[in-house]
Amino acid sequence: xxxxxxxxxxxxxxxxxxxxxxLLVTGVIGFALMSGxxxxxxxYMTVITITTVGFGEVRPLDDGSKLFxxxxxxxSIIIVGYAITVITEYILSRHTIEDLKQKKMQKKIDNLNxxxxxxxxxxxxxxxxxxxxxxxxxxxxxxxxxxVVEKYRSEMVPFVLGNANEDETLLKAGVAHASxxxxxxxxxxxxxxxxxxxxQLNKQLKIISRASQETSYNKLKLAGANNVILPDKIGxxxxxxxxxxxxxxxxxxxxxxxxxxxVNIEEIDVKLLLTNEVEKSIRELDLRKTTGCNIIGYKxxxxxxxxxxxxxxxxxxxxxxxxxxRSEQIQKLKxxxxxx
Numbered sequence: 001x002x003x004x005x006x007x008x009x010x011x012x013x014x015x016x017x018x019x020x021x022x023l024l025v026t027g028v029i030g031f032a033l034m035s036g037x038x039x040x041x042x043x044y045m046t047v048i049t050i051t052t053v054g055f056g057e058v059r060p061l062d063d064g065s066k067l068f069x070x071x072x073x074x075x076s077i078i079i080v081g082y083a084i085t086v087i088t089e090y091i092l093s094r095h096t097i098e099d100l101k102q103k104k105m106q107k108k109i110d111n112l113n114x115x116x117x118x119x120x121x122x123x124x125x126x127x128x129x130x131x132x133x134x135x136x137x138x139x140x141x142x143x144x145x146x147x148v149v150e151k152y153r154s155e156m157v158p159f160v161l162g163n164a165n166e167d168e169t170l171l172k173a174g175v176a177h178a179s180x181x182x183x184x185x186x187x188x189x190x191x192x193x194x195x196x197x198x199x200q201l202n203k204q205l206k207i208i209s210r211a212s213q214e215t216s217y218n219k220l221k222l223a224g225a226n227n228v229i230l231p232d233k234i235g236x237x238x239x240x241x242x243x244x245x246x247x248x249x250x251x252x253x254x255x256x257x258x259x260x261x262x263v264n265i266e267e268i269d270v271k272l273l274l275t276n277e278v279e280k281s282i283r284e285l286d287l288r289k290t291t292g293c294n295i296i297g298y299k300x301x302x303x304x305x306x307x308x309x310x311x312x313x314x315x316x317x318x319x320x321x322x323x324x325x326r327s328e329q330i331q332k333l334k335x336x337x338x339x340x
Contacts, residue, residue, distance in 0.1 A: 016083035023079050027072050035065045050076040112138050114179040119164035119194050124184040140173045165193040175201045183209040188216040199224030265324050271317040283311040292329035297322035
């Protein structure tokens, strides 16, 4: 609907411009042939006739030229009037087209369920969006900078224009039926307001917030954030680790955790590996033999982690495992258990 409206307006404008150009060419040729005017004089006579400004003639016209001038005036009234109407309609309808775009986008957002909301499309927001897109996870971006929204908005990336601190904006982004919210605003106070608002609107929502200052960590946690990330601290620790244990960090950096065919490490729900949700141990599941992958971590239904679990570790259907392997081994595991 929106594309059709835009295409229709473009077609009308092109038609109006073409008619004006044709009228100008007809006038120049007509005055040049019928009155013997030079090009510049013919152009001058055509312009003052079309615009009806009432300046004087280059020289007196004969009867044939007068009839041509009458024809040109009557034709120009119709064509110029049409062009003005089209341009005016376009200017007045730009807001209507924007409304149609927003309504279409809002309908798409309203149909989402268990999606992710990213508040702020700065450096951290973009990185989060790229990773979610690589994992093919549905998400909505909330951004108050209109220029940013116009630059990046597309059918693939749904945006909500507005302040993430306001409940109305979060509701438009579908916070009531979202699974996760990522608050990636540059200001800690703004992130705090977003966390508070989101937690009130959806008690079950998983909230991940960015923080610039370490003093904001506890405040964001108290406000309702499940996880608080300090990018500067992570970056500093990473650089220091490259000095202390460089080979280990380079190895970890080379692990691909998603978004390509070269995945080396993956998180998998245990229920996808069990038949009729019958509990099994790691030894009984024997992923190493069937797929070549190693289980390096286990998270139970309570959220407790076991690093490098024993072979006797029981795997419950509400838990998750972390597996490590070459990309072809990860792909084989997904193929064996029909995991998409």
